Amino acid sequence: MADEWYAKVEYVYDKTEAVVNCEWIHDLEPPAFDPHVVYRCFWSPIDEDSPDAMLQRAPSIPFLTEEKEKAGEAGYYRACILAVRGRL
Secondary structure, three states: OOOEEEEEEEEOOOOOEEEEEHHHEEOOOOOOOOOOOEEEEEEOOOOOOOHHHHHHHOOOOOEEOOOHHHHOOOEEEEEEEEEEEEEO
16 A cells, blocks of 8 residues: 655645645655655635546646635645655
């Protein structure tokens, strides 16, 4: 059984925190992360949404440069990683 990694992130523009699957963070190879790097982290207003689900409906995932709630659309948003943990 493969490890699943999760990250606690803080979105840059709206300062909200969330725990997300590390597969939702662009260019992250857990467990290593740099706390000084701003990553692209997937977010969607639809709870059941994921990057894979979005790629089934659209050719690419947009990189958005504003507050998540204000934009109101799924995509990659700027986020800092606060911690990474693995679970089986």
